[in-house]
Amino acid sequence: MISLTNLLNSSNKLDDDVTNKIKASLKQVVVKKGTVLQRSGKMSSNSYFVKKGLLKSYVIDEKGKEHIFTFAPENWLISDIESQSYNSPAVLFIEAIEDSEIEIISKHSLELFKELPQPVIYNELQRLLKRCGTLQRRVLMLMSFSAKERYNEFIKTYPDIVQRVPQRLIASYLGITPQALSTLRKKYK
Amino acid sequence: MISLTNLLNSSNKLDDDVTNKIKASLKQVVVKKGTVLQRSGKMSSNSYFVKKGLLKSYVIDEKGKEHIFTFAPENWLISDIESQSYNSPAVLFIEAIEDSEIEIISKHSLELFKELPQPVIYNELQRLLKRCGTLQRRVLMLMSFSAKERYNEFIKTYPDIVQRVPQRLIASYLGITPQALSTLRKKYK
DNA sequence: GGGGCGCATTCATCTACATTAATAAATTAA
DNA sequence: TTAATTTATTAATGTAGATGAATGCGCCCC
Numbered sequence: 001m002i003s004l005t006n007l008l009n010s011s012n013k014l015d016d017d018v019t020n021k022i023k024a025s026l027k028q029v030v031v032k033k034g035t036v037l038q039r040s041g042k043m044s045s046n047s048y049f050v051k052k053g054l055l056k057s058y059v060i061d062e063k064g065k066e067h068i069f070t071f072a073p074e075n076w077l078i079s080d081i082e083s084q085s086y087n088s089p090a091v092l093f094i095e096a097i098e099d100s101e102i103e104i105i106s107k108h109s110l111e112l113f114k115e116l117p118q119p120v121i122y123n124e125l126q127r128l129l130k131r132c133g134t135l136q137r138r139v140l141m142l143m144s145f146s147a148k149e150r151y152n153e154f155i156k157t158y159p160d161i162v163q164r165v166p167q168r169l170i171a172s173y174l175g176i177t178p179q180a181l182s183t184l185r186k187k188y189k
Numbered sequence: 190m191i192s193l194t195n196l197l198n199s200s201n202k203l204d205d206d207v208t209n210k211i212k213a214s215l216k217q218v219v220v221k222k223g224t225v226l227q228r229s230g231k232m233s234s235n236s237y238f239v240k241k242g243l244l245k246s247y248v249i250d251e252k253g254k255e256h257i258f259t260f261a262p263e264n265w266l267i268s269d270i271e272s273q274s275y276n277s278p279a280v281l282f283i284e285a286i287e288d289s290e291i292e293i294i295s296k297h298s299l300e301l302f303k304e305l306p307q308p309v310i311y312n313e314l315q316r317l318l319k320r321c322g323t324l325q326r327r328v329l330m331l332m333s334f335s336a337k338e339r340y341n342e343f344i345k346t347y348p349d350i351v352q353r354v355p356q357r358l359i360a361s362y363l364g365i366t367p368q369a370l371s372t373l374r375k376k377y378k
Numbered sequence: 379g380g381g382g383c384g385c386a387t388t389c390a391t392c393t394a395c396a397t398t399a400a401t402a403a404a405t406t407a408a
Numbered sequence: 409t410t411a412a413t414t415t416a417t418t419a420a421t422g423t424a425g426a427t428g429a430a431t432g433c434g435c436c437c438c
Binding site: 146147176177179180183184 | 424425426427428
């Protein structure tokens with residue numbers, strides 16, 4: 001079974017004290033499709049590692065419209081980074097869009113990372129850098145690409161997600177309405 | 190004088206070997222307004238620490254239009270994270286919009302970070318997390334806010350930048366045209 | 379296996395913002 | 409100082425994508 005701690009161990013063969021402490025602090029949950037794991041407004045938001053299934057994170061704007069920030073399939077970590085890094089209430093909802101098995105990494109678990117050996121932390125730094133790189137790309141795409149170009153890019157980058165989620169969710173991720181996505185797909189063929 | 194290495198030292202009082210090696214590998218440059226420090230397409234892009242002045246990073250789309258990704262005033266680090274983390278050619282241009290004093294952190298300098306002591310790396314991790322949080326916020330704003338709301342948010346968050354750069358650059362950062370920003374500002378009063 | 383509900387599609391209309399263009403004001407250069 | 413080049417403003421027109429509403433389809437569930 002793959003889990004967060006496996007990933008942590010990848011550059012550190014020792015099952016040292018800290019790693020064990022972190023492992024012990026993780027909560028395992030099994031959730032049904034539609035379960036909301038976290039709501040906007042909640043203080044000290046968690047991270048969620050997806051062992052099986054599929055999650056989404058999203059905001060709801062003042063008109064009640066949902067905007068998807070990320071999808072997280074197997075082996076992905078999903079969280080409200082803004083809330084975590086600035087210690088502010090969560091802005092993101094996190095919800096299962098398939099029946100899922102999740103590892104919950106609490107604020108407290110995260111603080112234990114401080115004690116992890118240097119190589120493990122350096123590894124985490126590299127992973128976070130990639131996450132940042134992906135977000136940079138996302139911002140630039142939102143600013144300079146048309147809806148059609150963003151859709152092309154999406155199906156190229158996440159072909160598996162395209163198969164698994166209804167189109168209205170992809171539209172929401174792209175920042176357009178389901179209707180717009182539908183007409184856009186028609187013009188394609 | 191503030192510099193990157195000062196920041197590195199913040200959690201680590203020792204001037205150890207690695208820190209010195211990194212310090213020695215940094216290049217100091219003084220550039221005139223308008224100088225392009227880095228161009229899209231270049232392999233192995235650098236990071237730039239702004240000691241004095243103001244930089245911008247941006248893409249140029251296929252229609253030749255410029256889209257600003259970030260501004261970097263004093264004490265900020267600016268770089269093409271996507272290119273750095275994926276080892277791919279730069280997509281961002283980096284350019285001085287005021288006469289500036291810059292510390293160049295080459296790819297090679299960055300690799301030396303691997304040897305830095307754990308607390309320093311952990312500190313870097315925290316800083317990167319904040320950067321990530323800011324990017325998350327940016328994505329969500331681009332998806333769910335109108336141009337007007339994004340402008341309000343910008344002047345609240347970066348009042349200093351508003352004073353220092355021409356409006357067309359702010360428009361470019363917000364993802365709208367200078368004309369749109371102008372009319373939007375008029376309706377304000 | 380029929381009733382209900384979420385989802386995709388299509389079409390008519392609307393709107394936020396882009397584009398083009400012209401002019402004025404401000405900044406830079408010579 | 410004047411000339412040249414950016415920059416900001418205003419207005420007319422165009423357009424990508426939003427909104428609202430209607431229709432049909434698949435799918436779950438009793």
